[in-house]
Amino acid sequence: ETGVTQSPTHLIKTRGQQVTLRCSSQSGHNTVSWYQQALGQGPQFIFQYYREEENGRGNFPPRFSGLQFPNYSSELNVNALELDDSALYLCASSFTGGNTEAFFGQGTRLTVV
């Protein structure tokens, strides 16, 4: 078990709504990355946060945004939800400046109807 926790574990939203997903990083880690995993696919990088700033972004539109807090926890916000946003959203915790290992939480299963 990693020390990375995500909430909620599941949720259902309606197309057009907004959603906020939360992640608590592992103790001692200062960097959080978010990934989207569609069914049957590998995780796709959304963005990474370090020192409360976005530190790299994948090929996702601006309606995907995030925050990192002073305690290194993070939020992923998605506006104007689309059906294709249905996926498992994974948070990965790591330490910039040391080992590169990234440890994942259990994910949040988002279903958009």
Add this chain to the structure above:
Amino acid sequence: GENVEQHPSTLSVQEGDSAVIKCTYSDSASNYFPWYKQELGKGPQLIIDIRSNVGEKKDQRIAVTLNKTAKHFSLHITETQPEDSAVYFCAASNANFGNEKLTFGTGTRLTIIP
């Protein structure tokens, strides 16, 4: 950007036999190659990783090899057990500047036949 291909997509192995999963990457700047195991309903679990200054790494029944020239790396699981059944993902990143993004393969569903 980086592109990672993974084969096979499914693999069935008799318990006790070995399993091999192969990945290729496109970006010669990639220097960090982790492998993750994902069980149903769970997040990916890091099982082993290798950096570009090493050709092989072993941890009990699991080993990873890296061929930088050919840009491919492989996961080897020996003496497979039923609990090894899961989806395995390879990934690659350029970790020179810290925690760059991981680019994942499409996954291999490994089934261990008792």
